[in-house]
Amino acid sequence: MSRPVPKPGILDIAPYTPGKSGSEQPGRVFKLSANETPLGPSPRAIAAYKAAAAHLEDYPEGTSRVLREAIGRKFGLDPDRIVCGAGSDEILNFLAHVYLGPGDEAIHTTHGFLVYPIATMGHGATNVVAAENNLVADVDAILKAVTPRTKLVWLANPNNPTGTYLPFDEVKRLHAGLPPHVLLVLDAAYADYVSRNDYESGIELVATTENTVMTRTFSKIYGLAALRIGWMYGPEHIVDAVNRIRGPFNVSNAAMAAGVAAIEDNEHYEMSRAHTERWRSWLTDEIGKLGLEVTPSVANFILIHFPHDKGRTADDADAFLTGRGLILRALKNYQLPHALRLTIGTEEANRLVVEALGEFMRRA
Numbered sequence: 031m032s033r034p035v036p037k038p039g040i041l042d043i044a045p046y047t048p049g050k051s052g053s054e055q056p057g058r059v060f061k062l063s064a065n066e067t068p069l070g071p072s073p074r075a076i077a078a079y080k081a082a083a084a085h086l087e088d089y090p091e092g093t094s095r096v097l098r099e100a101i102g103r104k105f106g107l108d109p110d111r112i113v114c115g116a117g118s119d120e121i122l123n124f125l126a127h128v129y130l131g132p133g134d135e136a137i138h139t140t141h142g143f144l145v146y147p148i149a150t151m152g153h154g155a156t157n158v159v160a161a162e163n164n165l166v167a168d169v170d171a172i173l174k175a176v177t178p179r180t181k182l183v184w185l186a187n188p189n190n191p192t193g194t195y196l197p198f199d200e201v202k203r204l205h206a207g208l209p210p211h212v213l214l215v216l217d218a219a220y221a222d223y224v225s226r227n228d229y230e231s232g233i234e235l236v237a238t239t240e241n242t243v244m245t246r247t248f249s250k251i252y253g254l255a256a257l258r259i260g261w262m263y264g265p266e267h268i269v270d271a272v273n274r275i276r277g278p279f280n281v282s283n284a285a286m287a288a289g290v291a292a293i294e295d296n297e298h299y300e301m302s303r304a305h306t307e308r309w310r311s312w313l314t315d316e317i318g319k320l321g322l323e324v325t326p327s328v329a330n331f332i333l334i335h336f337p338h339d340k341g342r343t344a345d346d347a348d349a350f351l352t353g354r355g356l357i358l359r360a361l362k363n364y365q366l367p368h369a370l371r372l373t374i375g376t377e378e379a380n381r382l383v384v385e386a387l388g389e390f391m392r393r394a
């Protein structure tokens with residue numbers, strides 16, 4: 031019997047497995063598994079979203095103009111060089127759609143974001159993995175992985191799920207080592223949380239080169255993950271190509287309105303940044319004191335490493351914490367079976383995690 035057959039590559043993709051939501055768990059649950067902000071969006075974004083309900087019969091403005099202009103004002107960018115999408119996921123898929131096809135290769139690092147291989151293989155191209163150096167992207171390894179077939183390099187900076195980053199010098203060295211026809215995609219979803227003066231999100235490299243794109247999201251610090259808003263900043267020729275395949279109404283009116291309100295609420299943004307910074311360093315210290323290794327993070331989550339002996343493994347810790355309504359992200363499908371990723375939560379959630387991990391370590 032004959033039936034429709036997916037294109038080559040599609041069935042080689044491992045289905046994306048999201049973190050547990052904790053909804054099966056009785057009692058109070060703290061979802062610390064998806065890098066969502068514990069502080070919610072700006073109240074002004076919620077108000078703008080509600081106001082948009084009055085006009086649900088209207089198609090959105092097709093170029094996300096008001097949102098691109100608001101982003102342009104915030105970052106000092108030309109709105110014509112910005113494309114908005116239904117989450118940065120959609121933008122990443124646009125880039126793969128435009129630049130990758132059968133016979134092409136795209137590189138990402140060992141613990142790169144799972145959307146990269148999906149976007150690469152979904153467009154029939156081949157995924158190439160470059161080793162990291164102690165959970166940090168390794169520029170030399172990426173450059174060594176380049177072949178005549180390479181068309182694109184995906185780099186999350188900071189990276190999820192490791193929380194590590196490459197300083198701007200290293201990103202520039204990576205760019206300088208790539209052939210000019212290879213697209214460098216800098217996924218800066220967590221840029222808002224970085225407070226290192228050797229970091230640059232990608233704006234400068236996009237502005238000065240013809241083969242770099244930076245992607246950003248409203249899902250993390252702006253707390254609008256449910257609305258699906260992401261954007262890219264790129265050279266004119268890339269923006270032009272992406273706009274040709276972009277669906278004409280890919281961002282809803284309600285999302286645009288909420289996004290504009292969110293990006294204009296600087297106070298909420300600064301509060302979220304300060305909260306993250308304070309609790310990131312507290313959690314890193316306190317969990318370290320329990321004898322667990324924590325990878326130093328510049329993002330809104332931390333990576334906790336567990337011993338390999340029975341009773342003390344990441345699996346055991348995951349079960350123990352879940353039993354207390356603390357839902358962390360297991361990372362087996364990121365090839366980190368001995369680690370759990372903890373999203374920085376409210377003060378209450380953070381304290382409960384440290385308390386529970388303390389009990390777990392004493393008990394085990």
Ligand SMILES: *Cc1c(COP(=O)(O)O)cnc(C)c1O
Pocket residue numbers: 065116117118119120143186189190217219246247248249250255258259260
């Ligand atoms: C969360 C995240 C994003 C954002 O995805 P959206 O589709 O915008 O919600 C992008 N890249 C990485 C590495 C992420 O962790």
